[in-house]
Amino acid sequence: MRRGxxxxxxxxxxxxxxxxxxxxxxxxxxxxxxxxKMLSESSVxxxxxxxxxxxxxxxxxxxxxxxxxxxxxQLRLKLDGGTAVASxxxxxPVGAILKDxxx
Numbered sequence: 877m878r879r880g881x882x883x884x885x886x887x888x889x890x891x892x893x894x895x896x897x898x899x900x901x902x903x904x905x906x907x908x909x910x911x912x913k914m915l916s917e918s919s920v921x922x923x924x925x926x927x928x929x930x931x932x933x934x935x936x937x938x939x940x941x942x943x944x945x946x947x948x949x950q951l952r953l954k955l956d957g958g959t960a961v962a963s964x965x966x967x968x969p970v971g972a973i974l975k976d977x978x979x
Contacts, residue, residue, distance in 0.1 A: 877931075877936060877939075877968050877969070877970055878936070878970070878971035878972075878973060879936050879937055879939055879941050879970060879971065879972060879976075880933050880936060880937050880973045880976065880977065880979070881933060882931060882932050882936070883930075883931055883936065884928055884929070884930050884931075885928070885931070885949065885968070886926055886927070886928045886929075887926060887927045887928075887929075887963060887966075888925060888926050889925055889927060889951070889953070889963070890925070891953070891955065892924040892925065893922045893923055894956070895955050895956050896915070896953055896954075896956070897954045897955060897956055898914075898915060898916075899914075899915045899951065899952055899953035899954060900912055900913060900951075901913045901915075901927070901929050901949060901950070901951050901952075902949065902952070903931075903939075903947050903948070904947070904948045904949075904950075905939055905945050905970075906940070910938050910947070911931070911935055913929055919931070919932075927951060933978045933979070934978060936970075937976065937977070937978070940970065941970045941973075943969065946968055946969050946970065947967070947968040947969075947970055948965050948966070948967060948968075949965070949968055950962060950963055950965045950966070951963040
């Protein structure tokens, strides 16, 4: 992912959409939560066997491009019946841009 862009990140999951009651995606960098997206947000799409998250330019500008600190992302879901599950934590490298800001 590159700062100042609006990427779509897709998580593959072993569940159909009708089995998911609630959930969120957390983006963490340097041990701090930077962005948290609820599944109910318009920037999150839940489909059978996948969850897609759209980040805005403003959101990706919140990340540091220091290669020592990749963004860590994790999806947590509450399934029908109350079972809670979590994805593996994914490391996402963040690329720099030459001119900061939104275009």
